[in-house]
Amino acid sequence: MIAAIWAQDEQGLIGKNHKLPWYLPNDLKFFKKMTENNTVVMGRKTFEGMDSKLLPNRQTIILTHKPDYHVEGALVMHSIQEVLDYAEKFEGITFITGGGEIYKLFLPYTDVLYRTFIKHTFEGDTYFPYIDWYDWNMVSVSEGEVDEQNIYPHDYETYQRRKI
Structure with a gap:
């Protein structure tokens, strides 16, 4: 199964200089809970925006056009088809985690969306x-907790692709 997971603001913004434009610890915990023991797929620029650090307890796939790109402990792939073939054989969830171009490439193949909507x-x-959005059914929404550390109201939304 392929799922996309992301946080966005009211305008659909997801990044600034290959990093998150906000600090929302609740969303980082949600991301960790959802992706642990699964696979995360990201573009090279997103990976480098994370200071080129692998996330623990996840298999990381870095998608890049650079033929000689190598990251110890990660799988480096060069085509959508390579990732789709991997996801078909993987028993867990293959999460698409950014950036914008990577989401666009994989949206047609995505079964589930996990969106944190920051108000x-x-x-x-x-x-x-x-x-x-006609292609998707919202299956759940829950309000995120706002506190001193998490100052922005936010919702966690889950959508499934409609069966047509």
């Missing part, structure tokens, strides 16, 4: 690609 507007340079 605020930020400055940035990367937006989630267009989604035709």
